[in-house]
Amino acid sequence: MTALAAEGLTRRFGGLTAVDSVSLTLSVGELHAVIGPNGAGKSTLVNLLAGELRPSAGRILLGGEDVTTWPTWRRARRGIGRSFQRTNLLRDMSAHENARLAAQAAAFGPGRWLRDAGRDAASLAEAARVLERVGLLGRADAVAGTLSHGELRLLEIAMALANRPAVLLLDEPLAGMGPEESEPVGALLRDLARDHALLLIEHDMDVVFAVADRVTVMVDGRVLEHGVPTAIRASAAVRDAYLGHGA
Amino acid sequence: MLVAGRRGSLLLALAALLVAALPLFASNYHLQLASTALVAAMFALSLQLVVGGAGMVSLGHAAFFGIGAYAIHLLPAGISIALTLPAAMALAAIAALAVGALSLRTRGFFFLMTTLAFGQMLFFVFHDTPLGGGKDGVFITRPALELFGLAWEIPRRQRAAAMLWINLGLLAAMYVGLALLMRTLFGRALLGIRGNEDRMRALGYDTRTVKLAAFVLAGALAGVAGHCQAMTEAFVTPEMLAWHHGAEALLMILLGGLGALHGPILGAFAYVGLGEASTLITERQRLVEGLVILAVVLALPRGLAGIGRGWRR
Numbered sequence: 001m002t003a004l005a006a007e008g009l010t011r012r013f014g015g016l017t018a019v020d021s022v023s024l025t026l027s028v029g030e031l032h033a034v035i036g037p038n039g040a041g042k043s044t045l046v047n048l049l050a051g052e053l054r055p056s057a058g059r060i061l062l063g064g065e066d067v068t069t070w071p072t073w074r075r076a077r078r079g080i081g082r083s084f085q086r087t088n089l090l091r092d093m094s095a096h097e098n099a100r101l102a103a104q105a106a107a108f109g110p111g112r113w114l115r116d117a118g119r120d121a122a123s124l125a126e127a128a129r130v131l132e133r134v135g136l137l138g139r140a141d142a143v144a145g146t147l148s149h150g151e152l153r154l155l156e157i158a159m160a161l162a163n164r165p166a167v168l169l170l171d172e173p174l175a176g177m178g179p180e181e182s183e184p185v186g187a188l189l190r191d192l193a194r195d196h197a198l199l200l201i202e203h204d205m206d207v208v209f210a211v212a213d214r215v216t217v218m219v220d221g222r223v224l225e226h227g228v229p230t231a232i233r234a235s236a237a238v239r240d241a242y243l244g245h246g247a
Numbered sequence: 248m249l250v251a252g253r254r255g256s257l258l259l260a261l262a263a264l265l266v267a268a269l270p271l272f273a274s275n276y277h278l279q280l281a282s283t284a285l286v287a288a289m290f291a292l293s294l295q296l297v298v299g300g301a302g303m304v305s306l307g308h309a310a311f312f313g314i315g316a317y318a319i320h321l322l323p324a325g326i327s328i329a330l331t332l333p334a335a336m337a338l339a340a341i342a343a344l345a346v347g348a349l350s351l352r353t354r355g356f357f358f359l360m361t362t363l364a365f366g367q368m369l370f371f372v373f374h375d376t377p378l379g380g381g382k383d384g385v386f387i388t389r390p391a392l393e394l395f396g397l398a399w400e401i402p403r404r405q406r407a408a409a410m411l412w413i414n415l416g417l418l419a420a421m422y423v424g425l426a427l428l429m430r431t432l433f434g435r436a437l438l439g440i441r442g443n444e445d446r447m448r449a450l451g452y453d454t455r456t457v458k459l460a461a462f463v464l465a466g467a468l469a470g471v472a473g474h475c476q477a478m479t480e481a482f483v484t485p486e487m488l489a490w491h492h493g494a495e496a497l498l499m500i501l502l503g504g505l506g507a508l509h510g511p512i513l514g515a516f517a518y519v520g521l522g523e524a525s526t527l528i529t530e531r532q533r534l535v536e537g538l539v540i541l542a543v544v545l546a547l548p549r550g551l552a553g554i555g556r557g558w559r560r
Contacts, residue, residue, distance in 0.1 A: 050449065076451035084449075090442040101439045104432055105451035113433035113460075120432060159450065 002064075003028050003166040003197035004080070009048055009058035011041075018044040020221040021058065026167055031193035033200045033208045036218035037241075042201045043085055045218070046171045049199070050082045051075045063166065076105065081160035082169040085201070087152045091145035095136060095155050098144055099127035102162035130158040134188060150181040157188070168196045174204055186211050209233060217241070248299045248438060249507045249552075250426045259422070259509055266415055270408035278407035279479070284519040285414035286476045289421055291499040291511030293468035296425060298497065299505050300434075301461045302441035304359050306490050306497075307346060307366025308469055311339040313488030315470025316477035317373060320380060324388035328478070331390040335474035336467040342369065343466020347459045354444075366490050374485040384484025387477060410479045417475060418512070421468055426508055437461055502543055504550025513551040517543075 004026040011019040019041040026032050034042050047053040049060060051072035060068045067075050076082075089098050103126035104117070117123075131137045134154040139147065144155060153173055160168055173189070174182045182204065190211050192198055202208050208215065208229070215232045217225040219241045225232060232238055251259060269281055294308045318335035346369075350361035373379030392399040392409070401409045428434050439447045440454050447454050477483045486492065495518070496511070503514025518536075525535035547553055 052449070071448070071453075073448045073451050073453050076449060082449055084446075088443065088446050088449075090439055090446065092442055093438075097435070101435060101447070102450045104435065105447075108432065108436065108452060110460075113431060114428075115432050116430055117432050117435045118430065123432075162450070 001028055002026070003062070004049065004199075005061040006045075006049060007059045007061070009045070009060065010056050011044055011048055011053060012056045017221050019048060019055075022218070022221075022223055023058075024216055024223070024226075026197035026199055028166060028197045029194060030213045031189060031198045031200060031211055032214045032216065033202055033212035034216045034218060035202065035205070035208055036224075039220075040218040041221040042218055043171055044221075046082065046169050046199070046201060049167075050080055050169055073105075076165075079166040080169060081162065081165035081167070083153075083156040083160045083171060083173055085171040085175060087149075087156060089144055089152070089155060089159065091143075093144055094141050095131065095144055095147060095151075096127055096140040098155055099131050099140075099158050099162060100124060102159040103127045103130070106163040126162055130161040131155075133161060134158045135184075150177055150185075153177060154185070154188075157185075157192075161192070164195075166197055168192060168198045170198065171201045172203060173200070174202060174207060182207060248295075248429060248441070250429050251507070251509050255509065259512075263415060263419055267412065269411060270405075275404075275407045278411050280519065280523060282407070282411050282414050282479045283476075284516045285411070285418050286472055286479065287496070287499060287519055288512040288515035289414070289418050289472035289475060290469055291496040291503070291515045292418070292421055292425065292508075293465045293472060294493070294496045295500055295508065295511045296461055296465040296468070298500055299508070299510070300429070300437045300441065301458050302444075303351075303354075303458065303462070304497070305350075305362040305462075306359050306493055307350075307362035307364075307369075308465070308496060309490060309493035310346070310366040310369035310488045311343050311466035311469035312473035312476075312492065313373060313483075313485070314342050314369065315339045315473030316483045316487050317379060318470070318474060319390060319477045320385060320387045320483050321378075325391055327393040328390040329394050331478075332471065332474055335470045337470075339470025339473070340463050340467035343463045343469075344459070347462035347466070351455050351458055351462065363490055366488065366493065370485060370488040370490070373488055379483075379485055382485055384482060384486070386482050389478050389481050414475050414479065417471060421471065422509065422512065429508060433457070433460070498540060500550075502540055502550055504547075504552030506549055507552035510550050510552040517551060 002025045007023050008021045009019055010021050022045060036042055048055050051070055055068065059066055062075060062078055100123050103123040131140055134157050136151060136154050136158060139151060147155065157173055174185055186207050189200060212229050215227065215229050216223055217232060217238050224241055225235050225238050266281060269278055290312055297303050297305050315335035318338050319331050322331055322334055346365040350358055350365060353361050374382045436452060436457050440457060444454050473487060499514035499518045500511045502517055504510030521536055521539055522532060525532040529535055
């Protein structure tokens, strides 16, 4: 089932076309990785899908509904959870409060504004659930600013998971992690892909080829190649454009 | 934003009792001075919801204070406070809704300038049109202290004490109400917006609506403060709406502590007390005030409310 579809998505910044008529679909149960060299437009693509940026052309369908002109917060409520390339959370608050705020967003309207946050069973339970899923429940009371880098990346993912969004957009969740840290996160991503439509932006090719069901290769804002990991690994064009650089 | 814990609340309650007992031993002049501080505390506290609560610095907050004050002038003379106070709140809230809806399209420095511009527009409405009754201000009839047909007649000699108690009661109610508000889902969302608004949007919060609600509530509470000042002094002037009046409240917040809900109350009393003390020693009171505030802000980055908290860590 298609959870999120982008059709001919284009974004220009002045003379630069950062994303050039990209089309892709995300389905629940599938981990879709987007790879490409720096400046290929991967983060811009995530920002377009999440609503941080408006596309210059193209459409975005969320659960079949056209959400191209919707603001970020409305898309988030309709079922997009995202994490950021640079850790982006509330550093003065506890890990639990970060997750609880993420959970609280679900039904947050004037009718619920005056509920006591300390007794709001729904958001408390959801916060505990997402912290447990990423393995951070033991650190729930720690102030976010005091968590290790790896723990912060996990907290980012936990916040994206709140309220069971159909779509997860994870922008380099493994950035800055060592191999021993990134391995369990790879397993976590695999696990998350079972009940989410997961878009993963990642630099670490070993991780991508280990966990992805499908891979889209972007170069200069365009989709260069699209396919299963084994096909991408074998593609001469991809090797020339991208994989060759690092080797 | 920190809300005082059990010990802090106890200290605040004791301080309130002390202020309530002032009429037993203080002169009328000092009772009026205390009322000035209480009104300033209400005003600064209302602004703290916007500044410390949501992280938005507004320079137009005095406009809502002034509108609350002028509500008494605009309504028929001598009607009950049960009508004038809600009317002052409502008028200030409506003005805040209009100003907030437009200026909350901007953030940071531009929000500051937009609120300044709207505030000054409202200032000139009362300064230069017949609506306000003149640029020098007007004397007003105090609202009757009458609730559900029960009137409280106050002899002239006891008026200062009565005003003090009313102002104290309203300040206490405002503080307790805001302390409770910060514990709700709304309060937590507000703190989240203060910490990282973009993240809150990505989490699914319509942050502009939350901020607008806070801005309107803050405006209504500033209206209460303005109403109280007009009632205490039986006088309204366009200067109440002027931007430097709002800047003064920002100074009180800074002095008392940006990060604590009770900061503005401490700041307001310190500011009024400082102004009074400096007139005793010099004619250049602004100079003394400026130097003391500068010293406090440099020495206590968390303001007066931060005293005693800084060392424990």
